[in-house]
Amino acid sequence: NAGVMQNPRHLVRRRGQEARLRCSPMKGHSHVYWYRQLPEEGLKFMVYLQKENIIDESGMPKERFSAEFPKEGPSILRIQQVVRGDSAAYFCASSPRRGGFTSGGFNEQFFGPGTRLTVL
């Protein structure tokens, strides 16, 4: 059973270009989360998606950032008109149920290897 897949692992963009980050959740997982890790900082929650729905986007910057998780295919985190401050590692996680919890227990989120975005 393959884990959470993210691609590309490294992405270099020039200021003003678009960045597309992909996340394929674990088999059987229908919930995806995106986190950003800035240099020397901890992870910060960005967005939580279920198939075809955005559940919680309270951590997403108001402009230039968007995310989707279509019925078929991977989840996409899209950053338009990138700036140097967008340089970070972006991690995706998946869980089989809402919030990673079940009624009788707990299923933790499983993390992908991350995509390291560098903006020149």
Next chain:
Amino acid sequence: AQSVAQPEDQVNVAEGNPLTVKCTYSVSGNPYLFWYVQYPNRGLQFLLKYITGDNLVKGSYGFEAEFNKSQTSFHLKKPSALVSDSALYFCAVRDPSYSSASKIIFGSGTRLSIRP
């Protein structure tokens, strides 16, 4: 608002000695607490969690953590450190009373360095 703090940026320990990585939290209700480890150029790996029950939680790779409600702490421990334990460790907390079941707050991370 929920928060988690890791007061040490770096912890240095000699191989074979016990190690402790500190974590304190702040939530409005009973917390769900987690430890994750990140090896170089890798994603996060789950180590252990506290939801309810026994305050001493055992996890992967010989790690354990003790939930202390009065001190609002969840320190990560290991009796005998290995060089291979050198990595970045993240403490995380989720407030189960939070309206969004999804959000987990991570600490800033502690870099653990084990010298031979």
